[in-house]
Amino acid sequence: MKSCNVLVVDDSRTMRSLIAATLSADPEINVVGEACDAFEARDAIKQLSPDVVTLDIEMPKMNGLDFLERIMRLRPTPVIVISSLTERGTDTSIRALEIGAVDCIAKPSPGNKDSLGDLGARVKAAAGAQLRKPRLGDAAPVRNAASYLSDGRVVAIGASMGGVEALCSLLSRFPENCPPTVVTQHMPAMFTKSFADRLNRLCRPKVTEAVDGAILSPGQVYIAPGGARHLLVAGADRPRCRLQEGDLVSGHRPSVDALFQSVARTLGPKSVGVILTGMGRDGAQGLSALRQTGAETIGQDEATSLVYGMPRAAFELGGVSQQLPLSAIADRILTMTNKKRMR
Template identity: 60%
Template sequence: MKQIKVLVVDDSPTMRAIIRTYLQRDPEIAVIGEAGDPYEAREAIKALSPDVITLDVNMPRMDGLEFLEKIMRLRPTPVIMVSSMVGEGAAASIEALAIGAFDCVAKPAHGNPGEAFTELAGKVKAAASAPRGMLGAGMRHAPAETDFRPNGHIVAIGASTGGVDALFSVLSAFPANCPPTVVTQHMPATFTTSFAQRLDQNCAPQVSEARDGALLEPGRIYIAPGGIAHLEISGTRNLSCRLVQGEPVSGHRPSVDALFRSAAALGPRAVGVILTGMGRDGAQGLLEMRQRGARTFGQDKETSLVYGMPRAASEAGAVERQLPLNAIPAAVLDCCQLESRMAR
């Protein structure tokens, strides 16, 4: 069995030891080297050719984000960022994902690395399988034409690993008067605040974290708060956001399945989109949407950083049309405007 070669980059010897310990519990992973700063890491990358790199956001001698940009530009390699969950650390993690990091994990809080690194080995294995051509290959679009005329539809979008860049691509193409759009992106708690702020700065519509009871209005995009509650659509005429406390659904909180199932109640008034991500979350909920008359779209394999969630949804019969990422915004908006040109 060929093992996945990992380079651990962190200025703390203790943290490097913790990461090494948790990764090497998986027989498919081998930690082949460690580095305490980007200059040591650069030499280690040349000498060891790792398959995956774990990288601390806050590094001595060179900022972790600057080093990440150099990796993506000069020697694209899957990078998993390790960061504080709050404040500047959360904002830096969102910036890292936009630059091209494969994923982020939060540093342990209160000396409990087990909880923080539960998914680290799985993310390393997924990163090792990611298409190299997709790393750091963010796509952006000009906002849609200003004559967009909404027809009262609601858009629900779900994403996981690779979703930060995919959502930037889709949502930056939406016009200022876009249909009300609700988004569940798998992300650690507190990261979604920075994510929503970053989207708001780069998109024509107004983007914010969802608040319980917030009315769904045109020109607004609502992001599910990470790790806190499920985001659902509530109501029949005057629709609003509902944050539901509860156990994880399909292994996640917030869950894409929970969002899609609530959107299914809207029938043909809803449009569902499932983007890149690991696992199956969203497949059953999207199927329920389609069965109730909603239009449903999935990101194709060629443009997905991780073709897990879209594949599961497609195999379940939940996806009406599978499209490359850059074609999704136009298809969604066409369903949501008067005199739609799209035939079923």
């Protein structure tokens, strides 16, 4: 039975047809309409009340970001951005996720023909998302850098759907001398560079896309590049980033499980694991492995998760030692890893 109604918005008739055909192949999804611009989309949303909207943000007549802001303000609806892999397209997509889009997917291209392969699963996950107004403006006070000194523990964070908003909120609470932090966020290749740059402008620590061999240092946050390699941590005495080619792990590359398991092997109790909002189970086994080594582990709670999939799976597997609302996670990390608290 069809249970999820979707409106497809794109100025390209060919792309609309491709997206609609992909979604219609899923027996639980019903494409209730199509629109070629924001004005058609506005009328269609009023008339059809879709559960999810797929949105091309580079359209004529009205900027896609302006339209998205209106949707979130006037008629909050789960929106999945389907964007071109251009510098402008990826930057705009990251901004769309901050405004309130729940997910972002790359349009098919010669080098990325299968980008819509899991669109149906993402649409169904989006339909159950807990929509909230973006939280970038209500960040808690940032820990004073003078009152914090990293005890050397590495913080490993995993996130997926809803992770852009969650990571912006969490990392904006870190002081400039935060603990060395590695992040795997499920995101298409090319989007992660724009995401890292955006975080670097918003946050006090230095945020970069991870490069192979980079030494993990206080005040640095490393984002796993999207694409064909996993972000791992190597070197117990001098931890560093390792980008490694390999098969999908838990259905993803880069994989949160791959990151967490490498941290468990390399650092064990000299680390902190954090699992944030996202669909699926990636990260559950890795967080459990981390906890078994004696590492502190944190899971985002259901009330503040856009999609309580990954945190739930980790909690049910026993990998979460403490479950917290998003607004409390940064402070807990900093309290646990602050060398000055022991003086």
